[in-house]
Amino acid sequence: MPxxxxxxxxxxxxxxxxxxxxxxELAVLLWQRALDPQKSTWSLPGGQxxxxxxxxxxxxxxxxxxxxxxxVAHLEQLSVFxxxxxxxxxxxxxxxxxxxxxxxxxxxxxxxxxWHPVSALPEMSFDHGVVVEHARARLAAKLSYTNIAxxxxxxxxxxxxLREIYCAALGYQVDAxxxxxxxxxxxxxxxxxxxxxxxKAGGRPPxxxxxxxxxxxVTDEFAALRPPx
Amino acid sequence: MPxxxxxxxxxxxxxxxxxxxxxxELAVLLWQRALDPQKSTWSLPGGQxxxxxxxxxxxxxxxxxxxxxxxVAHLEQLSVFxxxxxxxxxxxxxxxxxxxxxxxxxxxxxxxxxWHPVSALPEMSFDHGVVVEHARARLAAKLSYTNIAxxxxxxxxxxxxLREIYCAALGYQVDAxxxxxxxxxxxxxxxxxxxxxxxKAGGRPPxxxxxxxxxxxVTDEFAALRPPx
Numbered sequence: 001m002p003x004x005x006x007x008x009x010x011x012x013x014x015x016x017x018x019x020x021x022x023x024x025e026l027a028v029l030l031w032q033r034a035l036d037p038q039k040s041t042w043s044l045p046g047g048q049x050x051x052x053x054x055x056x057x058x059x060x061x062x063x064x065x066x067x068x069x070x071x072v073a074h075l076e077q078l079s080v081f082x083x084x085x086x087x088x089x090x091x092x093x094x095x096x097x098x099x100x101x102x103x104x105x106x107x108x109x110x111x112x113x114x115w116h117p118v119s120a121l122p123e124m125s126f127d128h129g130v131v132v133e134h135a136r137a138r139l140a141a142k143l144s145y146t147n148i149a150x151x152x153x154x155x156x157x158x159x160x161x162l163r164e165i166y167c168a169a170l171g172y173q174v175d176a177x178x179x180x181x182x183x184x185x186x187x188x189x190x191x192x193x194x195x196x197x198x199x200k201a202g203g204r205p206p207x208x209x210x211x212x213x214x215x216x217x218v219t220d221e222f223a224a225l226r227p228p229x
Numbered sequence: 230m231p232x233x234x235x236x237x238x239x240x241x242x243x244x245x246x247x248x249x250x251x252x253x254e255l256a257v258l259l260w261q262r263a264l265d266p267q268k269s270t271w272s273l274p275g276g277q278x279x280x281x282x283x284x285x286x287x288x289x290x291x292x293x294x295x296x297x298x299x300x301v302a303h304l305e306q307l308s309v310f311x312x313x314x315x316x317x318x319x320x321x322x323x324x325x326x327x328x329x330x331x332x333x334x335x336x337x338x339x340x341x342x343x344w345h346p347v348s349a350l351p352e353m354s355f356d357h358g359v360v361v362e363h364a365r366a367r368l369a370a371k372l373s374y375t376n377i378a379x380x381x382x383x384x385x386x387x388x389x390x391l392r393e394i395y396c397a398a399l400g401y402q403v404d405a406x407x408x409x410x411x412x413x414x415x416x417x418x419x420x421x422x423x424x425x426x427x428x429k430a431g432g433r434p435p436x437x438x439x440x441x442x443x444x445x446x447v448t449d450e451f452a453a454l455r456p457p458x
Contacts, residue, residue, distance in 0.1 A: 006235075006237065008235065008237070008322055049311070049322075051313060051320070052313055053313070054311040054312050054313065055309055055311040077308050077309065079306050080284055080306065080309060080324050082278070082283040082284040082324075083283050084280060084281055084282070084283065091280070093237055093278075095309050095311075141447060144447070145374050145447075218370060218373070218374075
């Protein structure tokens, strides 16, 4: 039976691919603590679960209240962080979420809040750095077997843009031709039939694509295991 | 700020492929409530998270205490069930787990506990039926992109046995040749170099296989997205 007081909190790692000095990088939304404990360290947006709400309702409310983010294209539950010693004082059990914001959305942020590249996090509060890494790993895994990139990409894009998004989210280079071939074969992308205004180097204007669906779908069901159709 | 008292509970859907009237089926471990609320309905094993333990420690403890199950080959966190109205009385936030028991293990069960086919659940308590369906869906998804079947299969097996396990867990027929080809290509299975004592119909004794690893691994990383090696 628990005797120590326990709080249930919700924390969300909100990711977007953003430009840092001309380089697209996976960025995470953090706010800086003005007070102790751990004054000046950076935290994930979140707060306490309320009586009347379930976790996803709470995650959406807290993003709107705390960092003024109202539009996430994808929001999914990650693990619960339940180490009894994860924060000082009352026990805080943290349900964590992954939130994705598409390009070119640019939410207006409060003064204590900023985007940071996931590859160069500032000093993080408590176990929030571990939560960011967990969220990044989930995103990378889902890029390989789902259409989750719809929630990071603009509505229409050239393959070079989609490749930049994949590279930024994965943290390593991927080949655009191979990416297009695999996503095409899996029915993830649809050509819009139009082209961008002009090619980067003044060459042929690149073809534009969009995601066939804007809901998460497992795209590579193992052929042997598909249910009979 | 929460005012109603809140309890954090842990529930585990423990699955094993078991024989029901000569037919292998995915089975789930349930216990029957002797008292109200919802007397006589069937519940997942679980209970309250203790102060000093994290969730997975709690899940293992509760399986040992409540249903005398001490050996699960795989245990993973599923979603949190947090609807404020999911149970009457105090609010109970349920962290749920998927547990898998390999063949031919046959844990000794207390008298109120029994295996039930997932395809024909008895009257379930609260939202426990939804948790079972959620766990089954996670298992089916992971069968398609991971080696998770290691946690249901015996240490060594003929392909016909592995096929039965896949069919039972997925709830539809899969083709043994195709299964062997795909799992072989992904490096999931290793031939033991030996054969079973005799073929089913007195034919050629079938070759035996084992899983190359007994830890969960994503087996179909999308070729275009593999990190540079």
